[in-house]
Amino acid sequence: MAAxxxxxxxxxxxxxxxxxxxxxxxxxxxxKLCTSYSSGRDGRRDSSDTTPLLNGSSQDRMFxxxxxxxxxxxxxxxxxxxxxxxxxxxxxxxxxxxxLMHTLQRHRDILQDYTHEFHxxxxxxxxxxxxxxxxxxxxxxxxxxxxxxxVNNRRTELFLKEHExxxxxxxxxxxxxxxxxxxxxxxxxxxxxxxxxxxKMNTLANRFPAVNSLIQRINLRKRRDSLILGGVIGVCTxxxxxxxxx
Numbered sequence: 001m002a003a004x005x006x007x008x009x010x011x012x013x014x015x016x017x018x019x020x021x022x023x024x025x026x027x028x029x030x031x032k033l034c035t036s037y038s039s040g041r042d043g044r045r046d047s048s049d050t051t052p053l054l055n056g057s058s059q060d061r062m063f064x065x066x067x068x069x070x071x072x073x074x075x076x077x078x079x080x081x082x083x084x085x086x087x088x089x090x091x092x093x094x095x096x097x098x099x100l101m102h103t104l105q106r107h108r109d110i111l112q113d114y115t116h117e118f119h120x121x122x123x124x125x126x127x128x129x130x131x132x133x134x135x136x137x138x139x140x141x142x143x144x145x146x147x148x149x150x151v152n153n154r155r156t157e158l159f160l161k162e163h164e165x166x167x168x169x170x171x172x173x174x175x176x177x178x179x180x181x182x183x184x185x186x187x188x189x190x191x192x193x194x195x196x197x198x199x200k201m202n203t204l205a206n207r208f209p210a211v212n213s214l215i216q217r218i219n220l221r222k223r224r225d226s227l228i229l230g231g232v233i234g235v236c237t238x239x240x241x242x243x244x245x246x
Contacts (some may be wrong), residue, residue: 016081023077027070029066030070074111124134
């Protein structure tokens, strides 16, 4: 009976040590995963050319898988510790009971340390992931705002250029209209002056018939002189041609 109980206790201790070793390895890997997740995110922020070995989604899936495995191992180790506690409570020898209680307390301390380390590492990982997701969302919003601002700036610049072209065209049209109006006013003024001169000439001729007659004679003499001069020039030209052909 005692030998069977001793074997049962040793079997429980063996299972506890095996689970503790597995938990120790899992927690080391779990801590490295959280560290690589943080450094990988920092590398992606610092340089767009640096690509981590695992992207964020792969690390998230690995985190969830390892967290479930560690929780299962902690549950199993807790169950072993409970069985060891039941065994120590049922043991009848006080000296053995004290030794078993000491061993049980050491396994409980190890379980408590592993549980605390697991929850601490998990909380750190979740905090880093939440912070990175928040920063990623902020960066996307900033990039989207910059991109939208760039498009709006280009559109605004095009609108301003088009507006300036329209203003220049309006100014040229106004200048052309002003020149045309000034030309029209000058021509109207000159026509009025010519009409006034003609009217004064007609009035002067009507008042002084002798002057009118004298002007007509002068015009006739000028016309006659022009005819005579033309005739002389024509005769001289003919004579020159005849002389040249002879």
